[in-house]
Amino acid sequence: MKEYISIKIFDGYSTAFRQWKATHSHCQYVHGYALKFKVWFEGEIDEKNWVCDFGCFKRNGIKEELANQFDHTTVVAADDPHMEIFEKMDQAGLIQLRVMKHVGCERFAEWVYNLINDKMQKETNERVSVLKVEAFEGGTNNSAIYTPPKKQ
DSSP, rough: OOOOEEEEEEEEEEEEOOOOOTSSGGGGSOOEEEEEEEEEEEEETTTTSOOOOOOOHHHHHOOOOHHHHTTTTEETTTOOTTTTHHHHHTTTTTTEEEESSSSSSHHHHHHHHHHHHHHHHTTTSEEEEEEEEEEEETTSSSEEEEEEOOOO
């Protein structure tokens, strides 16, 4: 039984993206936010009385991978009809292109969950797992939460 929860916030990721299928809103245009991720960890406490050793985020490359994906990057969906233009901009050194299957805070939260949960379970011999991840759009009150499906 998992008895304790600790929370870590990762912030400062200036990311541009567009949701090309949102033809009814301004989200179809390239726009950006300073993304922030709030991650809930659940598990038993260790001999240091911690659920999560926050030093592991640097040790396991999590901070580096988050920065690589979201810091001063342009994130585009793999099926964006203008992918060729984004690729040319990337090749010209105008953007740092990151391609994801889906784009948006919901999918960003899921991506962060998958990145961190796998590494956290390995680091702790499955003592700790990620309960959920919330992705925030910069200084707005907008956010989305990803919670993994319950195991049967």
